Amino acid sequence: MKYLSQITLITAMSLVGELFTYFIPLPIPGSIYGLVLLLVLLMTGLVKLSQVKAAGDFFLSLMPIMFVSPLVGLIENTDAYRGLVLPVLLASTVSTFLVMAVTGVVSQALIKKTEGKEGHRDA
Amino acid sequence: MLNEAASSVSFFGIFVTAAFYLAAVKLQAKTKLTILNPIIVSSAAIIILLLVTDIPFEVYAYGKPLEDGRYDGTGASLFQILLTPTTVCLAIPLYEKLSYLKKYPLAILGGITSGAVTAVGSVLTIKLIFGLNYEQYVTLLPKSVTTAIGMSVSESLGGIVPVTVLLIALTGLVGSVIASFTMKLFKIKHPVAVGLACGTAAHAIGTSRAREFGEIEEAMSGLSIAVCGIMTVVLASVMAMIPI
Numbered sequence: 001m002k003y004l005s006q007i008t009l010i011t012a013m014s015l016v017g018e019l020f021t022y023f024i025p026l027p028i029p030g031s032i033y034g035l036v037l038l039l040v041l042l043m044t045g046l047v048k049l050s051q052v053k054a055a056g057d058f059f060l061s062l063m064p065i066m067f068v069s070p071l072v073g074l075i076e077n078t079d080a081y082r083g084l085v086l087p088v089l090l091a092s093t094v095s096t097f098l099v100m101a102v103t104g105v106v107s108q109a110l111i112k113k114t115e116g117k118e119g120h121r122d123a
Numbered sequence: 124m125l126n127e128a129a130s131s132v133s134f135f136g137i138f139v140t141a142a143f144y145l146a147a148v149k150l151q152a153k154t155k156l157t158i159l160n161p162i163i164v165s166s167a168a169i170i171i172l173l174l175v176t177d178i179p180f181e182v183y184a185y186g187k188p189l190e191d192g193r194y195d196g197t198g199a200s201l202f203q204i205l206l207t208p209t210t211v212c213l214a215i216p217l218y219e220k221l222s223y224l225k226k227y228p229l230a231i232l233g234g235i236t237s238g239a240v241t242a243v244g245s246v247l248t249i250k251l252i253f254g255l256n257y258e259q260y261v262t263l264l265p266k267s268v269t270t271a272i273g274m275s276v277s278e279s280l281g282g283i284v285p286v287t288v289l290l291i292a293l294t295g296l297v298g299s300v301i302a303s304f305t306m307k308l309f310k311i312k313h314p315v316a317v318g319l320a321c322g323t324a325a326h327a328i329g330t331s332r333a334r335e336f337g338e339i340e341e342a343m344s345g346l347s348i349a350v351c352g353i354m355t356v357v358l359a360s361v362m363a364m365i366p367i
Binding site for chain 2: 010011014018021026027029030032035037038039042049052053056057059060062064065066067069076080081083084088090091092093094095096098100102103104107110111113
């Protein structure tokens with residue numbers, strides 16, 4: 001029964017998320033509305049962590065396997081990928097390096113700024 | 124012969140996917156090589172299997188062919204049905220790490236926003252350099268986010284989903300390989316900043332790398348996955364609507 005009630009709750013979030021996508025004219029996937037909704041319910045205490053944790057961890061542990069068949073799908077109509085080899089290589093290397101550097105530098109500067117202020121207050 | 128056997132039974136694709144993925148996870152655990160990412164290794168092995176045995180992709184993905192030309196649904200794509208509820212469940216690890224967000228709200232939100240903007244901005248630059256069309260552009264847009272979110276973004280914007288999945292996996296691999304070097308080069312030392320950089324740039328694979336740096340790094344990286352994912356969804360949707 002534990003799993004059944006947890007799965008019901010999680011699929012309910014998925015369904016409400018899909019309804020949001022249907023009614024809101026934005027290209028935002030239903031799963032994202034569902035994610036935010038579940039987060040809000042957990043934060044407000046309307047849903048307890050113990051009411052979703054077991055089934056949630058089960059779903060999350062299976063997640064990587066859901067990406068295998070789309071990747072195998074690369075053997076289908078290879079024409080569609082023509083001209084994307086170099087862009088994909090650039091996006092996975094140069095762009096990843098830039099994102100990592102910018103995120104690290106900006107967040108470290110912001111931490112120092114905050115901690116500097118607190119230090120000032122202490123003094 | 125193998126082709127005929129696989130096409131006359133149910134559950135071929137589901138079994139092959141589970142078995143190959145499991146073997147790939149064990150291979151990585153044994154070799155401890157980041158580069159042998161289980162998703163990439165198992166997919167490559169299955170592609171080779173299908174090409175060698177001549178088993179049609181449809182049988183692998185959708186199951187046993189029926190007389191009316193449809194398939195019985197016991198193929199590997201069955202796992203994808205679980206993708207939406209699983210993405211919803213990403214709220215759970217995010218909720219568990221929320222105490223960190225309350226401690227460094229400005230650094231976390233500011234850092235991840237700057238990273239998400241850089242990711243989308245660099246893809247826009249690539250689009251302009253190569254003159255990519257809309258379909259190709261939205262395929263690359265969700266490159267830095269976790270695969271579950273990136274896949275749905277690519278799909279709902281009209282991208283080529285398999286390429287998005289490949290790009291996200293490659294991004295994770297590259298990110299985890301260059302992490303130490305990048306942190307040293309830019310003198311990123313604060314554990315919170317290191318974790319945010321790993322998770323924002325390289326999602327779940329970056330988070331496994333962050334685990335090796337330390338506990339705070341891992342938690343921050345895990346937090347970045349969902350936060351960066353949500354931000355990118357919004358950013359990518361806005362970017363896709365702007366005619367450039």
